[in-house]
Amino acid sequence: xxxxxxxxxxxxxxxxxxxxxxxxxxxxxxxxxxxxxxxxxxxxxxxxxxxxxxxxxxxxxxxxxxxxxxxxxxxxxxxxxxx
Amino acid sequence: xxxxxxxxxxxxxxxxxxxxxxxxxxxxxxxxxxxxxxxxxxxxxxxxxxxxxxxxxxxxxxxxxxxxxxxxxxxxxxxxxxxxxxxxxxxxxxxxxxxxxxxxxxxxxxxxxxxxxxxxxxxxxxxxxxxxxxxxxxxxxxxxxxxxxxxxxxxxxxxxxxxxxxxxxxxxxxxxxxxxxxxxxx
Numbered sequence: 445x446x447x448x449x450x451x452x453x454x455x456x457x458x459x460x461x462x463x464x465x466x467x468x469x470x471x472x473x474x475x476x477x478x479x480x481x482x483x484x485x486x487x488x489x490x491x492x493x494x495x496x497x498x499x500x501x502x503x504x505x506x507x508x509x510x511x512x513x514x515x516x517x518x519x520x521x522x523x524x525x526x527x
Numbered sequence: 528x529x530x531x532x533x534x535x536x537x538x539x540x541x542x543x544x545x546x547x548x549x550x551x552x553x554x555x556x557x558x559x560x561x562x563x564x565x566x567x568x569x570x571x572x573x574x575x576x577x578x579x580x581x582x583x584x585x586x587x588x589x590x591x592x593x594x595x596x597x598x599x600x601x602x603x604x605x606x607x608x609x610x611x612x613x614x615x616x617x618x619x620x621x622x623x624x625x626x627x628x629x630x631x632x633x634x635x636x637x638x639x640x641x642x643x644x645x646x647x648x649x650x651x652x653x654x655x656x657x658x659x660x661x662x663x664x665x666x667x668x669x670x671x672x673x674x675x676x677x678x679x680x681x682x683x684x685x686x687x688x689x690x691x692x693x694x695x696x697x698x699x700x701x702x703x704x705x706x707x708x709x710x711x712x713x
Contacts, residue, residue: 464653469578471661474583502584 445512450523453511454486462491462519469495470502477508477526484526491519499524502522558587559706562700565713566595566621568628568640568655574713575658581709582665589707591700593672596713597679598622599655600686601669607682614680621679624687625655663690670695 445453459476461469469490476486488499496513499522505508512525559581563574578588592600603624609620622628630639647654653661663670668691676682676694686692704710 463651465650467583468651469652470583474585502653505584518593 445523447512447514450512450514450521453485453523455487455523456480458487459490460489461520462489465492466494466498470494470498473499473502473524477506477524480526482526486524486526488522488524489519490522493520496520496522553708555708556587556706557585557611558589558600558703559590559709559711560700560704560707561590561710561713563590563592563596563599565631565632566598566628568625568643569631570713571596571599571625572630572655572658574711575655575662577711578659579653579661579665582662582667588662588665588667588705588710590667590669591659591672591695591703592669594675594679595621597671597676597681599625599628599680599693600669600689602685602687603627605685607685610680610682616681618681618685625659659687659689664689670699671699672696700710 457476457480461470461472464472469492473486473488476488480486488495490491490496490499500510501510503524507527509525509527511525513523514521547687559578561574561578563571565571574590578590582588599622600623601624603626607618629637630643633639644654669689670693671686673694673696683694
């Protein structure tokens, strides 16, 4: 997906994990995933550079679809579609 | 008649192949077994980050604490009675709980751990207390090696309150490790 498509996308749930470092954002993502339905889109906000690599790895393992990342000033928006 | 025999022969071959593929298939579970031998703050931190991270990825985690690692599971507020002299000495010499651990490098008489804790807080890294709390909620299993606990004179009543805390021997670790896809010795 392009950056424009990602920015314009409607997300079901957004979880702000900017206040935590590894493995905090991963835990936040796992918990939030449990609260949404299959096909829903989760947005994870993280200020942690490592999370950018970690979330796609986690998504692949859990068979979720990693949609992409948008870089904002000082943090990332990471989009994952629930399997 | 010939075709029937050929089909029978093929059926035999298929069932043999099925058996063989079943034998090769990975029977290991999505599980991580850790041996925590070290009682250094940095190594306990690394162990807990790996354990909590794995659990966040829905991997089943089993931690086996032995030797110096057991210090991390002592409760600073609890006291054990009826200890002999050697056990008492061990108890005094070894760190009383996860917040009293030393760093394996740059300990600087306790200044190092204090500095690390301050930096961790500043960088929003979970504290060891928080990581243990998360580990409990995620169902991470912790076992203490009963033999080394006896060796060091530690008692069950001085260990932390943790939902999945157990006491076991080497066979428990080996059995867990045998069915886990990943094993680590820290």
